Amino acid sequence: MKIVAQVKLLPDAAQASALSATLHLVNGLANWVSEVAFANDVPREYELRKHTYAHLKARGLGAQAAQHVIKKVRDAYTTLHANLRAGSLGKKGSTRRSKAESKPVAFRSEAAQPYDDRCLSWQYDQQTVSIWTTHGRVKGVRFACSPDALTLLQQHRKGETDLLQRDGAFYLIATCEVPEAKQYVPDGFIGVDLGIVNIATTSTGYQAAGRNLNRYRKRQLALRKKLQKKHTKSARRRLKARARREARHVKNTNHIIAKTIVTEAERTGRGLALEELKGIRTRVRLRKPQRVALHSWAFAQLADFIVYKARRAGVPLAVVDPAYSSTECAQCGHVDRRSRISQVRFACRSCGVVAHADRNASHVLARRGENLWTAGRESRVPAAQPTG
Template sequence: MKLTVQIRLLPTPEQAAALEATLHACNEAATWASRVAFERDVKRTFALREHTYGEIRARWGLGAQAAQHVVKKTCDAYTTLKANLKAGNLGRPGSKRYRRATEKPIVFRPEGAQPYDDRMLSWQMAERRVSVWTVTGRVKDVAFTASPGQLATLALHRKGESDLVCRDGMWFLLATCEVPETSLNTDPVDFLGIDLGIVNIATTSDGEIMAGRELNRSRSRERGLRAKLQKKNTPSAKRRLKKRRRKEARRAKDVNHKIAKHVVAEAERTGRGIALEDLTGIRERVRLRKPQRATHSSWSFHQLGQFIAYKARKAGVPVVHVDPAYTSRTCAECGHMDRANRVSQAWFACRSCGFVDHADRNGSRNIRARARELWRCGVQSITPAPPPKQRGEAGRKRSATASGARCASPSL
């Protein structure tokens, strides 16, 4: 499987200036190539290369490999745009956002990432140095650093291109590594159900609750501070805003990595699979009051699911995605489903059998039961299509059957 390892470069001021000039030249050339591709409606790499390759080399002084990567980066950007338009991620055809994306060519940021292959970038792992091609010539002996685990992965499994990135004045190389996968456990003894939420980021069917109160408090604090600084709008306030950029995202990413690592390690240790909810499109299906929108929009459930999925794949742990419809209203003991069962955000009390439990723990047990049924039917993962919008369905996670288990032909 492919993983990306982030390596921080420690260039001298002269080396940093050369790297900056290179990024600016490559992205300026990519913007010009994008304009040519848009005006002539040429979005394929080979065809666009015929129109732009010579001009890119002559005008911006890029090397052969750099010019090739500029053309390919431009075509990849249009391919991604086409996929987003097809998926509806940029609104409906004719909407303001859709027109803004399609009525003008793509523009690349001056410090956008630039891909490097082994002809343009060489690694000296023992000395922790890299040699990088720039528009001013080859820059050698650029120091780099990373965590011991990342350095070990880089030394053993690096394969393919690396992206040069400048972020908040710091330089990074995002190196592609081909990491071997552990063989998939095709006979798990059970499943570890994971209920995802905002108040409690993840709750397992074993009863372990990974609360999100600290993360939510820090998010609220960051939002308040941003609002105050934006209101002041002074040079000092702008400097502080720039310094605090992405701080909240980094904190949330770190928390999600830790939770994913713990969940996968527990499933691997006990020989179980992992059961996750398929929450695709949940933001479009719910209607929230204004005070709730920021909290709901900053809920990074998709990122946590991705982290769990790739760590599980690396460890050979099977992952099943189940339909989350009514998991918060169904009793894990008797199966009775009633909206009144959910007493509050934290507590569940069955109106039929009297079973009382933490609401998220009860939901995770239902998710585990659905994963068992799916695996018994031979389905490793299922992603249901979003239901049509209906009145009164805003508070539900899914509009589907209460069982949530759909059998199909075995895929093992």
């Protein structure tokens, strides 16, 4: 399983100047390579290399750095074409799609640049790195990270590492190959109902209320509107900083919720039943005030965090169809839209059971997860061979 570890570089003035100059040069050359790829419609990395490699070498890039610049550009176009095929940039003829198709992919001057072990080496005991720059190899660049991140790097770092600059600071994003824990046989399942009012509700009683997070987002939205009206360079800079701060706050909240849920499942020896939420934004119809809450809710991020933490801990996972889970009774299985009296209250029209709506939905998901797991186990049993 691949995860990333982030460390912050602490370079001195000369080292910082070399790192900044390197990022500006490689990203400027990446924009040139992108223009070549766009103009010639170069479909493959090998063909793109024939058009650009000699020029990159002449501009002072080493062999590995030149290869990484070309690969970075080719990967960017692969991602763009995948998004176009998936419809993520709109339908054919739409303004957004036409804009993306009509010009080369562009790279910011401080965008990430990939490094491999030939261009970057780690000294974990001293907490320093030796890194290639356009000014030569820079050694002894100090870095800072948490003890957990350092242990992760020492034991599992494998593959490329990205160097990027953000708000004047330099970071390394290292890829780590972490082995998945062996899954245990679950003693039942915990259903996890994701929502906006309540971010996550489990069938064991845990509930992560979204009141504080939603209140925080509304405040940030109001502040963004004030800044957007100013139309100044300073306002745009503050908007970017505020957006990153909000993203960090949401990410931290999702990490805490995911860790709580996975730890509970691991402690009780049960599995987790998650909703399949793919495509929710396209299939759910909401009033305009509700759309802001839906589109700013990082439900995919929370689900991803639960999945990767569960895989690291060996917790079994079952992804179930959430259809009608909010209107189905966990007690008798009766489905009726009228049973969902309000956002909070559920009262079954068949058996009369009254429950918290999200709690009821989490029990429905738990039962579906257990049924799915049991069906999967049964399907793996080989069929009986005919005798005679």
